[in-house]
Structure formats: structure tokens, C-alpha cells
Amino acid sequence: MVCPRCASNQSDEIKFCTFCGANLQAVREAIDREPGKKFDWGDTWLAEMFRSGQAAELQKLEMERRLGITPEVKRYNEIKAGVIVSSVGIGLTIFLFVFMQGIAGNVAPDAARVITRLWVAGVIPFMVGLALIVNGLVVSKKIVAALERDQKPTNSLDAGASPRGLRAADTSEFIPANLSVADQTTRHLESSERKVT
Numbered sequence: 695m696v697c698p699r700c701a702s703n704q705s706d707e708i709k710f711c712t713f714c715g716a717n718l719q720a721v722r723e724a725i726d727r728e729p730g731k732k733f734d735w736g737d738t739w740l741a742e743m744f745r746s747g748q749a750a751e752l753q754k755l756e757m758e759r760r761l762g763i764t765p766e767v768k769r770y771n772e773i774k775a776g777v778i779v780s781s782v783g784i785g786l787t788i789f790l791f792v793f794m795q796g797i798a799g800n801v802a803p804d805a806a807r808v809i810t811r812l813w814v815a816g817v818i819p820f821m822v823g824l825a826l827i828v829n830g831l832v833v834s835k836k837i838v839a840a841l842e843r844d845q846k847p848t849n850s851l852d853a854g855a856s857p858r859g860l861r862a863a864d865t866s867e868f869i870p871a872n873l874s875v876a877d878q879t880t881r882h883l884e885s886s887e888r889k890v891t
Contacts, residue, residue, distance in 0.1 A: 695722070701757060765838045773830035780823025787816025 695704050699716040709719040758768075791813035798806040 699761065765834070765841050769830050769834040769838055772826055772834055776823045776826030776828075776830060778823065779826060780820050783816050783818065783820025783823055785816075786819060787813050790816050 695706050695718060696702070697704050697711040697714065697716050697718065698721055700711060700714040702711065702713045704711055704718060710716065711718055794809045794812050798810045801809060
């Protein structure tokens with residue numbers, strides 16, 4: 695079963711999604727209760743596999759909108775992922791340095807020179823995490839600001855110092871009307887009678 699909240703594949707036996715905690719049992723019951731729903735190939739994994747890149751991206755954006763994942767939330771998640779990945783890189787570097795120093799004493803001198811330098815492999819995830827952090831702090835922040843600027847209405851009624859509105863009605867005031875509703879029609883008929891005669 696595919697979780698409707700996070701779109702992850704889940705086993706049919708479990709009651710809750712292992713990724714987001716959604717109640718899959720309730721979803722199954724709701725699906726079973728829908729009477730007369732026809733099978734739609736467009737809702738299957740096969741259709742998703744053949745969907746174009748743009749259609750898949752639009753579907754992904756719609757899913758994110760329904761889940762309430764805003765660009766700001768994505769930015770924070772990216773920063774969080776960067777911190778986690780760079781921390782893993784530091785931990786891996788330290789582990790490899792200590793572990794390989796212990797092994798280096800038991801191997802040939804040529805192999806020991808290679809083994810003692812394997813700790814550098816931990817620098818790769820550290821740099822990837824650092825790049826994610828910088829991207830989240832700088833680039834994604836500008837993207838979020840641009841999206842917010844595009845979504846703000848240009849002319850708002852609340853833009854002035856005081857909100858504009860209608861004044862309260864004064865029922866004692868009488869404004870004389872210079873023209874009646876039928877005045878223009880009457881003038882038109884009078885001018886057409888003159889032309890006919």
C-alpha cells in the first residue's frame with residue numbers, strides 16, 4: 695500500500711506508516727467503503743512510471759501543497775540534513791583515523807601509508823553537508839524571499855494608513871436627483887419624433 699501522506703510504499707499488514715505515522719488502517723477502511731469507484735490506471739504505479747518529468751514534478755508540488763510543505767519548511771529541512779550529513783562526515787573521519795591507525799601497525803609499511811590516509815574519505819560527507827547548509831542558509835533563503843514577494847498582493851485595501859471603506863449611512867440626508875430613470879428614454883423619444891415629422 696502507498697501511504698497517502700508521504701507516498702512511501704508500506705506493507706499491507708501494518709496499521710501505521712513507518713515513515714510519517716499515518717493511520718493506514720483507516721485509509722484501507724475508507725477505500726473499502728467507497729461504493730462504485732471504477733479502477734483508474736492513472737492512479738497506479740505503472741502510470742506514474744511513464745509520467746513525464748514535468749507531470750511528475752507538478753504532482754510532487756501538488757502533494758507538497760496538500761501536506762503543507764512550504765518552501766520555508768524545505769529550507770529548514772535542507773539545513774537540518776546538512777547538519778546531519780556533516781556530523782556523520784566528522785564522525786566517519788574520526789572513526790577512520792583511529793581505526794586505521796590501529797590497523798597500520800599490523801601491515802606492511804607501504805600498505806600502512808595508504809591505510810593511515812583513509813580518514814580523508816570522511817571529508818566527503820562533511821563537505822556535502824557543509825554545501826547543504828550553505829545552500830539552505832543562502833540560496834534557498836533568496837528563493838523563499840522571491841516566492842513570498844511574488845505571492846504578496848500589489849494593491850491591498852489595507853495598504854494605507856487607515857482602511858478605506860464606506861461611511862455610515864445618514865438617513866436624514868436627502869440628495870435630489872437631477873435625472874430620473876426614464877429621463878434619457880423620454881429625451882430619445884422626443885428627438886426621434888421630431889425627425890419623423
